[in-house]
Amino acid sequence: MTAAAPGSRPGTRSAATRAAILAAAERLYAEHGLAAVSNRQISEAAGQGNVTAVNYHFGTRLDLVRAVMARHGEPVDLLRGRYAARVEDPSDLRAWVRCLVGPATEYLAGLGVPSWQARCAVQVLTDPTARNLVAEDSLARPALATVMRGLEQGLAWLPPGVRRRRGAMARNLLTHTCAERERALATDTALPYESWSDTADELEDALYGLLTAPVTHHPHTREAP
Amino acid sequence: MTAAAPGSRPGTRSAATRAAILAAAERLYAEHGLAAVSNRQISEAAGQGNVTAVNYHFGTRLDLVRAVMARHGEPVDLLRGRYAARVEDPSDLRAWVRCLVGPATEYLAGLGVPSWQARCAVQVLTDPTARNLVAEDSLARPALATVMRGLEQGLAWLPPGVRRRRGAMARNLLTHTCAERERALATDTALPYESWSDTADELEDALYGLLTAPVTHHPHTREAP
Numbered sequence: 001m002t003a004a005a006p007g008s009r010p011g012t013r014s015a016a017t018r019a020a021i022l023a024a025a026e027r028l029y030a031e032h033g034l035a036a037v038s039n040r041q042i043s044e045a046a047g048q049g050n051v052t053a054v055n056y057h058f059g060t061r062l063d064l065v066r067a068v069m070a071r072h073g074e075p076v077d078l079l080r081g082r083y084a085a086r087v088e089d090p091s092d093l094r095a096w097v098r099c100l101v102g103p104a105t106e107y108l109a110g111l112g113v114p115s116w117q118a119r120c121a122v123q124v125l126t127d128p129t130a131r132n133l134v135a136e137d138s139l140a141r142p143a144l145a146t147v148m149r150g151l152e153q154g155l156a157w158l159p160p161g162v163r164r165r166r167g168a169m170a171r172n173l174l175t176h177t178c179a180e181r182e183r184a185l186a187t188d189t190a191l192p193y194e195s196w197s198d199t200a201d202e203l204e205d206a207l208y209g210l211l212t213a214p215v216t217h218h219p220h221t222r223e224a225p
Numbered sequence: 226m227t228a229a230a231p232g233s234r235p236g237t238r239s240a241a242t243r244a245a246i247l248a249a250a251e252r253l254y255a256e257h258g259l260a261a262v263s264n265r266q267i268s269e270a271a272g273q274g275n276v277t278a279v280n281y282h283f284g285t286r287l288d289l290v291r292a293v294m295a296r297h298g299e300p301v302d303l304l305r306g307r308y309a310a311r312v313e314d315p316s317d318l319r320a321w322v323r324c325l326v327g328p329a330t331e332y333l334a335g336l337g338v339p340s341w342q343a344r345c346a347v348q349v350l351t352d353p354t355a356r357n358l359v360a361e362d363s364l365a366r367p368a369l370a371t372v373m374r375g376l377e378q379g380l381a382w383l384p385p386g387v388r389r390r391r392g393a394m395a396r397n398l399l400t401h402t403c404a405e406r407e408r409a410l411a412t413d414t415a416l417p418y419e420s421w422s423d424t425a426d427e428l429e430d431a432l433y434g435l436l437t438a439p440v441t442h443h444p445h446t447r448e449a450p
Contacts, residue, residue, distance in 0.1 A: 032258075032261065033257075033258070036257065036261070094441075126408065128409070128414045128415075164417075165417050165427055166427075166431060168417060169402060169431055172398065172401050172405070173394060173397065173398050173401075173435075176398075176401060177394060177397070180351075180397070183351065184353070187353070189353045190353075192389075192390050192393060193390065202387065204441075205438045205439065205440055206391060207435075209434040209436070209437060209439075210398075210435040210438070211434070213430045213431055213434020214430065214434075215430055216319075
C-alpha cells in the first residue's frame with residue numbers, strides 16, 4: 001500500500017475518504033469481479049469528486065485489492081488468535097480445522113446483512129495474481145501462520161502435493177460456502193444453513209473429511225505416507 | 226426452450242446461428258456473469274445483424290442459460306452412462322463418486338483449450354434461479370439420476386439435511402476446481418494438477434472424504450445415523 005502524497009497529513013477527513021473507497025471497492029468487486037471495475041468507477045461510487053482519489057490514496061489496483069482484504073484480514077486474525085489459544089492438544093487436527101473455519105464465519109455473522117466480504121474474497125480467488133498476493137498477506141498474519149503449522153503437522157502423512165492441493169480445495173470450499181450464504185442473506189433467498197454457527201459446524205466436519213481422506217490409486221501422486 | 230417462430234423450418238443456417246449464439250453466450254457468461262450480459266450483447270457477439278436473434282431462437286434469458294448448459298449436459302450424461310455401467314457393486318460409494326467426477330473432467334479434457342464450460346457453470350451456481358432450473362434439467366438426465374440414487378443409498382446414514390448440504394458442497398467443489406483448472410489452462414498460468422485425469426483422482430478422494438466425514442457436535446443437525 002502506498003503512503004499518502006508527500007506533505008499531506010492523514011487526518012479524520014482522509015481516513016473517512018479511505019474508508020469510503022474501501023467499502024465501495026469491496027461492493028463493486030463482489031458484484032462485478034476485479035477485472036470489470038476500474039479505480040475511476042470506485043472513486044465515483046465512493047462519492048469522490050476527484051476520479052483519481054483511489055490512485056492517490058491506495059496506488060495501483062492490486063494495492064487497493066490488498067487493502068480491501070486487509071481491512072477484514074486483521075480483525076479476523078485477532079479472532080483466530082483467540083481460537084488458537086483454546087487449542088489444548090496441538091496434535092488435534094480437528095481443533096486446527098475449527099481455527100480455520102470458526103473465525104471466518106463468526107466474523108461474517110458480526111458484519112450483519114448485507115455484507116460483501118465473502119463475495120469479494122471469491123472474486124479475489126479467481127484472479128491468480130491478486131489471489132497469490134492476498135494469500136501472502138494472510139499467511140504473514142501470526143494466528144493464521146500458527147493454524148497453518150498445526151494443520152501441516154497433522155497432515156504430514158500426506159504427499160506434499162496432495163496436501164497443498166487439498167489445502168487449496170479447503171480454502172475454495174470455505175470461501176464459496178460463506179459467499180453463498182452471504183449472497184442468500186443479502187438477496188433474501190433460501191438459506192441452506194440456519195445460522196453462521198451451523199455453517200461452521202458442518203464445514204468443520206466436511207473439511208476435516210476432505211483433508212484426511214485416504215489417498216488412493218494415483219499413479220502421479222502416490223508417495224510413501 | 227422455446228420453439229422456432231411459426232412458419233420457420235430449422236435448417237442448416239438456423240442450426241449454425243443457434244450454435245454461434247450458444248458459443249457466444251457461454252463465453253460471455255463465463256467471463257462476466259449471467260446478470261452482466263444482455264441478450265442483445267450475445268446477439269452482437271454471435272455476429273447476428275438482428276439484435277433480437279437470441280430472443281427469436283431461444284426465448285428468455287433463462288431459456289438461453291438452460292440451452293447453453295444442455296449443450297454439454299447431454300454428452301456428459303452419455304459419458305456418465307458408460308461410467309455407471311462399469312459400477313460392479315452398487316453399494317460401493319466410491320464408485321459412485323467416480324461416476325460424478327470422471328465424466329466432468331473427461332469431457333473437459335476433450336473440449337481442448339480454451340474452453341468456457343466450467344467457468345460458465347460457476348456463474349450459473351451464483352444465480353439461485355438459474356442454478357435451480359439447471360439442476361432440475363441435470364437431474365432429469367438418466368445417468369446422473371442413477372448416480373445420485375447410488376450416492377444417496379451409500380449415504381443413507383447421514384441426516385437428510387447434512388446429506389443435502391454436503392451434496393451441494395461436493396457440487397460446488399467439483400465445479401470450482403474444474404473452473405480453476407480451465408482458467409489456468411486458458412490463461413497459461415500455473416496448473417495445480419498435471420492433467421484432468423489427476424484432477425479427477427484427487428477430487429474423487431477429496432469428495433469421498435467430504436461426503437463420508439463423521440457428523441459431530443451439531444445441536445441442530447445431529448440425528449440418529
